Amino acid sequence: MYVAVKGGEQAILNSHKVIAEERRGDPAVPELTLAQVKEQMQLAVDRVMTEGSLYDRDLAALAIKQAQGDLVEAIFLLRAYRTTLTRFGATLPIDTAKMAVRRRISAAYKDLPGGQVLGPSYDYTHRLLDFALAAEEGVGAPQVDMAEEPVDESIPRVTDILNHEGLIEEEVAADDEARVADLTREPMEFPAERDMRLQNLARGDEGFLLALGYSTQRGYGRNHPFAGEIRLGEVAVAFEPEELGFPIEIGEITVSECQMINQFAGSAERPPQFTRGYGLAFGHCERKTMAMALVDRALRARELDETVDYPAQDEEFVLYHSDNVEASGFVQHLKLPHYVDFQSELQLIRSLRRRHDEEQMEAAE
Amino acid sequence: MTMRSENGAGVGAPAEGAGLESLPGSGSPPGGVPAEAVQAERQRWMSVLAKAQLSELEQAWDQVEERPAFQWLRPPEIGMVMVRARSGGTGGQFNLGQMTVTRCALRVDSGATGLGYVQGRSKRHAELAAIFDALLQDGGRRAVLDEEVIRPLAAAYDRRRDERSRKANSTKVNFFTLVRGEND
Known part of the structure; x- marks a missing residue:
């Protein structure tokens, strides 16, 4: 039996507004820019590009901002965007x-x-929290040594x-013309x-x-x-x-x-x-x-x-x-309405329970 | 600054009958220079143009005298390419993931067609790469443009690469062995 469930529209619209507010956080704090994400959250950007399977630092940064830093959600966003683009072909293998x-x-x-x-x-760091990064004035522009030679x-x-x-x-590449x-x-x-x-x-x-x-x-x-x-x-x-x-x-x-x-x-x-x-x-x-x-x-x-x-x-x-x-899609689809499925499961468990109780009674007699 | 066609012909729309199949070899090789040499040159400048930063290209464009009118054969289009790699670096190919790319094709009023294929989603970058590609096919302008545009762009790229590499090299480990010698 199919039962149409309506009435969630306004609630959904308002939920979007709530998430937008949550994403923004305290308006007294300056809003995060994509350039900041791209430049200062580089390893998050890299993971999103890798698992989102699309090399584009700007888009990955946008996805991270939009997903409030939830990288799996950001990966999903990037994968979805990818489907809107035409593919021009495949590159030569990188060397x-x-x-x-x-x-x-x-x-x-x-x-x-x-x-x-x-x-x-980070392998050679002590993994101690660095409170210099928490300082109000920031870290400025750290200087790096340069060797004489590259x-x-x-x-x-x-x-x-x-x-x-x-x-x-x-x-070795057995057959470089083979379909990939x-x-x-x-x-x-x-x-x-x-x-x-x-x-x-x-x-x-x-x-x-x-x-x-x-x-x-x-x-x-x-x-x-x-x-x-x-x-x-x-x-x-x-x-x-x-x-x-x-x-x-x-x-x-x-x-x-x-x-x-x-x-x-x-x-x-x-x-x-x-x-x-x-x-x-x-x-x-x-x-x-x-x-x-x-x-x-x-x-x-x-x-x-x-x-x-x-x-x-x-x-x-x-x-x-x-x-x-x-x-993530399959696990989280469990959140979608399963009202009817659940009603039938409920009926089933009630009837099983009735039979169980009857058997217990008979056994006791 | 504008690089739009002065006569407005076909701007922003593919020119009729200007099929892209006409692109290969459309830059007539100057007399005496073998086609492979021209191709190698074109590969080199297209690579430099693609890897240049947009701000550098804009700057180079600002310096160009006699900017040509052009018409689009294919207006800038954002898409992607599948990046391939090899198992173990040398083995069979596999698909690593995709990369955004913007491409376009245009014809300048001298008749040469320019092609832009550049990483990322900057239509302007593809457009400038294509127009320089077209201009560089003009044997009369190539030497000057190579000197004033391509070489400086390549040098800037090399500088960035060298700087990055020398920073990396400052982290190279110099192993030394502590010798606990016998007294002699």
Whole structure:
């Protein structure tokens, strides 16, 4: 039975007004500008771009302001906006070997070509609240030291260094003309190949991937990882417009990359060697890329003849639950009116209860 | 300052019969210069124009003498491209996520067509990139524009990149080993 429920219109309109007031907060406090969000909440902007799967700092900043800092809501807003834009095509693959590196560390080698460049990171801070930031006069313009020389123009990948000895699997493009899976245009299919898995993980929820990555470290997936290399920096984006016939650089994006190196005992086809897990994200999302690399490696169980025993290795479990826009939508749809459903459940439980009581009575007699 | 067509022809609307298929090679290569060399040059300046900051482009445009009238072949349009990457950096391709891009195409009164494809949502940026692209295809103007516009824009970009990189390099670790030597 369908029962039309009306009468909420005015309440909804007024709810919009209340949320607008809440978002604004105390009018005596100056309103937040998008430039402030973009410049001073950069890591929030980066997460929204990565999981919203759209590189546009201004739009991400707007989404964060509109969502009152609720990043999952902001990601939803960005994803929704994206559907209004035409797609001009796909870019050439970005080349992270040519990255203008701002941070590059390896936990596998101390001395390595190109060195360890710490760059911007909270890793080496004491994690004590800094009350200087609370001072009324602010922090002004912090000064940064400048080295005489820039970072090396081309920094070899740690995985390529290991490769010289043949101790790590190689990542080669088997067929560069092959169609690339695209979740924005086609549904997920299983078994899912690496291209589909990586796209899913790249826009997947950081918290979900972090927990799954953590589970592999605690024994639910055993892949003994080392952070072979972590990079942050800018890469050029090249695109070949149809009407031009040759590629041109159309801009530059910031990306974070993690190459995780994992033990592998070998299989019938492969000798013992290190295997790899890969993480890549827009902006500065280092934790996300590390978690992504752990989960990427765990999801390669099938390919590497490993038994699938744990959640992080189960591609249906991981890929179907990683998207926070879908997850949030399905969990929160429970708030929508289910009045009729609930009435029928109520009737059912009443009749079950009656039968239960009758049976109890009969048993007692 | 205006860069609108003086005669008003076709401004803001695609010109009739001016199909975009006419774009490739529309800039006639100057005599004796091989087509690949012109293409490489065009790739270079289009890249510089796309990566320049809008304020720098506006400034460069302000300096330009003899600004041409033009008509739109395709007025600025905001869209996106899917950014691809490779697994492990070198392996098979995958779709990382999308990026906003603004594109446009126009024809200047000398007949050259200019194309703008730039990251972000600035229609003005795409427009200026396209008009410079058209002007740079004019063999008679290229040398001057390259000297006065493209080189300074490229230098400004290099400066920003160098500054960022030298800041990063100040955080490079210089490992040293403490030697607890035997007394000899």
